[in-house]
Each structure stands twice: as structure tokens, then as C-alpha cells.
Amino acid sequence: MTDYLFYPGCALEASSTHYAKSARSVCQRLGIGLVDLDDWSCCGATAYVGTDEDKSVAYSTRNLALAERTGATQLVTACSGCYVQLRKANRCFNGGPQVRDRVSRALAAAGLSYGGTVRVRHLADVLLNDVGPDAIARSVEVSLRGLRVAPYHGCQISRPFDDIAHAEQPTILNELLAPTEAELVPFPLTARCCGGMLMTTRVDVALPMAGRLLASARSAGADCVAVACPLCSVNLEAYQDRILREDGRGEPMPVVLFTQLLGLAVGAPMESLGLDQCLVDVHPMLGAYV
Amino acid sequence: MSALTNTKSLSRELLAELMRLPEGEKVKLCIQCGTCSGSCPTSHAMDYTPRQVIAALRAGMLDKVLTSDTVWLCSSCYTCTVRCPSGIQFTDLMYALKRLGLKHGLVSRDARGQMLMRAFVEEVDATGRNPEMTMMAKYFLRTNPLQALGNLGFALRMYRKGRLKLGRHRVRAREDLMAMARVLEEGE
Numbered sequence: 289m290t291d292y293l294f295y296p297g298c299a300l301e302a303s304s305t306h307y308a309k310s311a312r313s314v315c316q317r318l319g320i321g322l323v324d325l326d327d328w329s330c331c332g333a334t335a336y337v338g339t340d341e342d343k344s345v346a347y348s349t350r351n352l353a354l355a356e357r358t359g360a361t362q363l364v365t366a367c368s369g370c371y372v373q374l375r376k377a378n379r380c381f382n383g384g385p386q387v388r389d390r391v392s393r394a395l396a397a398a399g400l401s402y403g404g405t406v407r408v409r410h411l412a413d414v415l416l417n418d419v420g421p422d423a424i425a426r427s428v429e430v431s432l433r434g435l436r437v438a439p440y441h442g443c444q445i446s447r448p449f450d451d452i453a454h455a456e457q458p459t460i461l462n463e464l465l466a467p468t469e470a471e472l473v474p475f476p477l478t479a480r481c482c483g484g485m486l487m488t489t490r491v492d493v494a495l496p497m498a499g500r501l502l503a504s505a506r507s508a509g510a511d512c513v514a515v516a517c518p519l520c521s522v523n524l525e526a527y528q529d530r531i532l533r534e535d536g537r538g539e540p541m542p543v544v545l546f547t548q549l550l551g552l553a554v555g556a557p558m559e560s561l562g563l564d565q566c567l568v569d570v571h572p573m574l575g576a577y578v
Numbered sequence: 579m580s581a582l583t584n585t586k587s588l589s590r591e592l593l594a595e596l597m598r599l600p601e602g603e604k605v606k607l608c609i610q611c612g613t614c615s616g617s618c619p620t621s622h623a624m625d626y627t628p629r630q631v632i633a634a635l636r637a638g639m640l641d642k643v644l645t646s647d648t649v650w651l652c653s654s655c656y657t658c659t660v661r662c663p664s665g666i667q668f669t670d671l672m673y674a675l676k677r678l679g680l681k682h683g684l685v686s687r688d689a690r691g692q693m694l695m696r697a698f699v700e701e702v703d704a705t706g707r708n709p710e711m712t713m714m715a716k717y718f719l720r721t722n723p724l725q726a727l728g729n730l731g732f733a734l735r736m737y738r739k740g741r742l743k744l745g746r747h748r749v750r751a752r753e754d755l756m757a758m759a760r761v762l763e764e765g766e
Contacts, residue, residue, distance in 0.1 A: 298708040302743040303736065329706040329749045334654050335698035338676035341599075342762050347702070347755065372656075383600040394761045398754035447656035448669065455660040481619045481655035488717065489690040490651060493623045497653075526732065565739045 292414060293360040294322035295351060297331060297370035299518035304367075306562025307518055310547040311366045311411055313560035317551065318419050318427055325355055325363065331373040334485060345387060346394040348377035353395055353402035366411040366547070368444035368517035374408040375449060410445060412460050412516055412546070413452040425467035429555035430577055432470035437549065438510035439465055440501065441478045442520040455479070461516060461546050468553035473508040477501050482523040491527075498523050499531040502541050511573045512542040514549055521545060525567040542570045552577060586638035588678060593635075595674045605671060607664035608632045614658035614668050620651045625687070628658055628668055631675070640675070644684040649675045650691025693721050703759070706749025711742055 292315075300308040315322050328351050330336065332344035351374065355363040365371050380387045382404045395402055415424070439461035446453035446460075453460040458479050462472050482501060483494025502524060505513050515521045525543045532538055544566060551561045558578060563570050571578075596602035615627035625646035626634060634643045643649065649672050658668040676695070679685070685692065697716040702708055711733070718726035736742040749755065 298710065301707075301747065302710045303741045305740055327750045329751075329755060330702045330708055333698075333708065335695045336702060337673045338695050339680060339699050340762075341595075341673070341677060343759060346758050346762060350755070350758065379600050384598070386598050390762065394758040397757040397761045398751065400754075443653075443655040443657070448659045448667070450660055455656075481653050481657070484653035484655070485694065486620065486651065486653050488714070489694050490623070490688070493620055493651065494653070497619060526736075562740075565741055567735065567739065 289319050289321050290418075291321040291323050292362060292364045293325055293355055293358060295325050295328055295331070295355075295363050295365040295370060295374065297365055297367040297518075298333075299367055299369075303522055304518035304545075306565035307366060307521065307545045307547065309560055309562045310545055310551045310556070313556040314547045314551040314554060315411075315415075317554045317556050318415065318424065320414070320419065322364065325351060325358075328354065331370040332377065333369055333373055337373075342387070342390055342394075344373075345377050345380045346391045348373055349381055349391050349395065349402055350398065350400060352377060352381075352406045352408070353400040355406045356402060357400070361405060362407045362409055364409050364411055364414055366516070368410065368442060369519060371408060371410045372444040372449070378404065378406070378408060410452060410516075412445065412464060415550075416460055416464050417452075421463060421467050424464070424550070424554070427554040428467055428469070430553055432468040432549065432553050432577060435470045435549075435573070435577065436473050436509055436511045437465060437470045438473050438475040438505035438508055438513045439478060439546070440475065440482075440505070440513045440515050440520060440524070442515065442517050443479065443481050443484075445516055446479060461514060464546060465514065465549060468549060470549065470553075473505070473510045475505060475508055475510070477504045482520045484519060484523070487523045487527065494523070495527060495531060495534070498527055499535060502528065502531060503535070503538070506538055506541060510541070512544055512570065514544050514546045516546050528568060540568045542566060542568045542573055544570060585641045588640040588644075588682070589635050589638050592640060592671075592674055592678055595678070596671065599667070599670055599674070601665060601667050602670070604665045604667065605632065605635070608666060609664060611663060613661050613663060614666075617657040617661045619655060619657065620653055624648045624651050628672075631671070632666075640678070641684060644675065644679040644682075645686060647687045649679065650686050650688065690721055693717060701746070703755075705746045706752045706755050707747060709743065709746035711744065712746055
């Protein structure tokens with residue numbers, strides 16, 4: 289069993305507890321332990337960067353410093369937002385003396401120092417590139433053959449960093465879900481934005497964005513959309529009533545985390561996958577597999 | 579200081595901020611091709627498109643951008659950033675503009691983006707994390723109390739699904755976070 293230091297992030301402790309549960313469970317089945325970073329704090333998310341860059345970077349770097357202090361060389365997160373923010377903190381910190389010196393002084397006030405050595409990774413990257421599709425395929429106990437899945441990558445798993453997945457045409461979720469034998473439908477909008485935080489502040493702008501994604505998945509014949517980000521998950525699920533009402537057509541589309549499907553396939557205990565926590569009932573779709 | 583000098587100083591300030599950030603100097607290489615505007619999923623709703631934002635920076639007209647519906651419509655999808663042929667980190671530029679507006683009290687036409695950010699920052703400063711529930715409650719009560727009431731049904735649904743946490747988890751080391759904040763505030 290290989291242990292990885294894990295950064296859950298705020299959403300996985302609140303609106304996406306089913307992501308946290310299923311991530312831990314699928315990792316356990318695949319021989320990976322996720323050990324929580326003790327007393328982690330906010331990643332300095334999107335909303336904080338727009339207020340105070342240095343504080344955002346400093347708060348984010350605090351987590352990297354805590355990770356480094358444990359002797360870890362990597363910090364894994366499942367939230368695409370935290371993933372980008374923590375990586376950007378590394379880039380700013382290592383990018384030049386101006387930011388590094390300021391942030392280092394702030395860290396010193398907390399009794400911390402950071403050497404810039406912790407590599408931030410997305411859970412999807414760890415599962416694909418450390419565990420690997422062959423090992424996942426060998427662990428599959430329940431084939432998801434017949435289930436039509438639209439893998440939705442969203443933005444921050446592949447942008448701006450463009451390395452674990454292609455910035456325009458990411459396929460990392462397809463590669464991860466392929467061993468389950470589910471049918472992965474063509475989904476051209478897989479990397480288009482779900483609306484992000486605008487779903488709260490400017491629902492008039494964000495609702496059509498989420499609506500187009502769901503319509504595209506539906507027209508591709510998908511039974512469900514699989515996501516890798518807590519905000520994508522909420523945006524695509526929570527506003528479906530309204531989207532369907534305004535569109536005047538279509539059936540509700542289940543939205544699952546990729547870890548829930550993977551967990552189902554590798555035989556993780558059902559109660560550990562949080563499938564009941566999805567807002568659109570997934571049981572009619574998954575009836576044949578559970 | 580005349581009004582014109584004042585708006586030019588906003589451009590100078592933004593440039594100085596960008597020079598601190600990774601690849602910030604690339605803003606000077608903008609060729610006004612409009613790839614950013616064409617790629618942006620929300621530019622249709624902006625008063626000034628991303629390409630026009632850089633034009634306004636050069637023309638010393640950022641005050642117009644900051645008081646319009648523009649920067650708070652950026653959803654941080656980073657499509658402009660990965661497509662820019664000059665390598666401009668445009669999403670980071672939008673963040674820098676958000677900070678510039680806040681600093682100078684320039685409120686965008688629709689202030690809801692700024693209100694949400696304020697609620698977020700208050701919660702993180704108080705607890706070290708973002709307790710989603712109290713942040714959203716604050717935001718809706720301040721912007722649209724009626725909508726807050728309308729969202730109670732949704733909140734209840736999330737609660738029943740185990741996806742709404744009541745109360746706020748506080749980071750044990752929040753004294754440390756406050757000490758960090760003090761150092762950064764002193765240095766300004």
C-alpha cells in the first residue's frame with residue numbers, strides 16, 4: 289500500500305463529501321492510502337486571488353510548507369480548483385525573489401518555511417500515471433459495459449497547466465474510465481466551462497453554459513456525466529430543474545464523480561461511494577450494476 | 579491630479595503588479611488579435627471584451643473597464659490563457675484588475691461578484707477555510723434576501739443528501755494565519 293499526502297479542500301468537506309468518500313474508497317481498492325494533511329487551510333482559491341494576491345499565495349503556500357515538513361514530496365488533491373491554486377502558489381513562490389521573500393517572511397511568522405519542493409498532483413493524474421490503466425483493469429470486478437458515460441473534464445484539470453491533460457481536448461477521464469468497459473460517448477464540450485462561481489453571481493450568464501453541456505451530453509446519448517471537480521458537480525446537478533424548465537425538454541441527467549464509477553467497477557463497498565448523495569437519482573441508471 | 583492622469587496611473591499600477599507575476603511582462607506583446615475574446619465563454623456578456631481590456635490598459639482607460647460589467651464575469655476557465663499566441667496570462671490579468679478595482683473603490687456596474695468575494699474572504703480570514711454554507715448565507719442576505727429565502731429549499735435538499743455542513747470548522751492554527759496576514763499587511 290502506497291500512502292500519499294492528501295489535501296481534501298473545503299468543498300470535499302461540505303458540498304462534495306461523496307467525492308471525498310468515493311476517492312478514498314477507490315484508492316484503497318487500488319492499493320493507495322490517502323493521508324490527510326494535518327490542519328490544512330484554504331488553498332487561497334479563485335475568490336481570494338481576486339482580493340489579495342500575496343495573501344492568497346501565502347495561505348496556499350502554508351499548505352505546501354506543512355506538507356514539506358512531513359517529509360512528503362507530493363501533495364494530492366481531487367478538487368480541480370485547489371489543484372490549480374496550489375500549483376500556482378508553487379509557480380509564484382519559485383518564480384522570483386519578490387514574491388518568495390514576502391511569502392517566506394509571512395510563513396516565518398507562523399513558524400514555517402518552504403523550500404519549494406512539493407509537487408502538487410491531481411488525484412486523476414495519480415490514478416492514471418502511478419496506478420495505471422492496466423492495474424485498474426485487473427482490479428475491475430463489475431464491468432460497466434452498456435453504461436454510456438460523457439466524461440466532463442471542465443477547465444482547471446487541464447488549464448492553465450496543459451500537462452496531465454491536453455488544454456483543449458483532455459482525455460484523462462476517458463483513459464481512467466476505459467478499463468471499466470463503460471461506453472464513453474463523444475463529448476465535444478468536455479473542456480468547456482460549467483459557469484463556475486458565476487452560477488451564484490450571474491445565473492443569467494452561467495445557466496446557459498451548464499445547459500449547453502447537459503444538452504450536448506444528452507444528444508451524444510449519455511446516461512450520465514462523469515466529473516472530476518466539486519464545482520462542476522454542483523453546477524451541473526443543482527440547476528437542472530431550472531435548465532429543464534427553461535429548455536422545456538429533456539430528462540434529468542445524472543451527474544457522478546469519476547471516482548464513484550471507478551469505485552463501482554473495482555468493487556468498492558456500495559455504502560462508501562455516496563451514490564445516494566447525487567441530486568439526480570442514479571439508481572435507475574446503475575440498477576444493472578449494483 | 580487631473581482625471582486623465584489618474585486613469586493613466588491605474589494603467590501604470592496594473593503594469594507594475596503584472597511585472598511581479600510569472601510571465602506578467604508578456605502583456606506588452608499583445609497583438610490585439612482577439613483570440614482571447616473569441617475563446618472566452620462569457621465575453622458576450624462583458625461590456626469590454628478581453629481584447630478591449632488590453633486596449634483600455636494601453637489607452638489609460640481602465641477606470642471605464644473597472645466600473646463596467648467586465649472583470650467579474652471572468653469565470654477563470656483559462657481558455658484565453660492557453661490560446662493567447664503571445665503567452666499572455668490573461669486570467670491572471672483579470673484577477674489583478676479585480677484587485678485594482680477593490681483597492682481604488684471602483685465598483686463594477688453589477689457589484690455581486692465583489693460581494694461574493696467579500697463574503698468568501700471574510701469567512702477564510704475568520705476560520706482558515708471556506709465554510710460554504712455561511713459564505714453563501716452572507717452573500718444572499720446582503721445581495722438579495724428574497725433569493726436567500728428561495729434558496730432555503732435547495733439548502734434543505736443538500737442537507738438531506740449530506741452535502742451541507744452546518745457550523746464552521748476552524749483551522750487550529752488560525753492564529754498563525756492571522757500572524758501571516760499581519761506581516762503581509764505591514765509590508766504594503
